[in-house]
């Protein structure tokens with residue numbers, strides 16, 4: 001049976017990961033080999049078990065390291081062509097937030113900068129107008145899961161597919177265009193994610209640098225973390241949802257964004273959305289929607 005999400009036309013360029021990442025294929029071979037050893041040479045079973053345990057440790061580490069590529073394709077930087085154009089990507093997670101997101105949009109507008117908002121579908125549904133405003137003001141809304149469950153990296157393949165499908169359908173319905181990019185909650189994942197991403201034509205994106213602005217209340221500290229070594233092709237992570245507040249009660253992203261945009265300008269960089277960096281076509285439906 002085909003779900004509505006299967007029928008969404010997706011661009012193969014966004015889903016460049018193999019059906020199973022090489023390390024996952026090797027892991028399956030490791031398990032099969034260990035089972036074979038246990039059958040053919042029962043006395044060697046502790047070695048076989050040790051190999052499987054070591055393999056699981058590496059798989060777990062791959063899922064716990066947000067920037068690793070052991071579990072499949074994962075953008076930690078923009079493609080080389082985007083870097084050559086001196087592009088950088090601001091990615092803003094966990095919204096939309098009815099108070100913080102509009103302030104972020106105003107700051108971006110003032111500077112002509114564009115950003116990608118990795119939104120949580122559960123938050124987008126009651127704030128659909130705000131989601132549409134993000135897109136109308138030249139930015140991009142992408143998939144940051146349906147519920148942002150802290151157990152996301154423990155889900156099996158069917159539950160992962162349900163999370164992604166619900167979010168794809170929500171964002172396609174709200175903005176007129178299904179997302180092409182996915183960021184895992186807290187960046188944590190497991191080996192089941194890559195084939196699901198490929199099914200939906202989604203490219204996994206992590207980041208080059210993050211400011212930890214959900215816990216760090218000092219905007220200057222967050223800014224230093226984001227601009228240290230800033231250069232073309234970087235993907236920066238900040239938060240409009242779950243945002244820490246400074247002593248003045250203002251969300252850290254709002255306090256530090258003007259200085260971050262100053263630095264981007266000073267370095268001759270241009271802040272673009274992820275679809276722009278990937279040169280993905282914008283669907284005619286969204287371009288002509290009234």
Ligand SMILES: [Zn+2]
Pocket residue numbers: 093094144148184185186
């Ligand atoms: Zn998040």
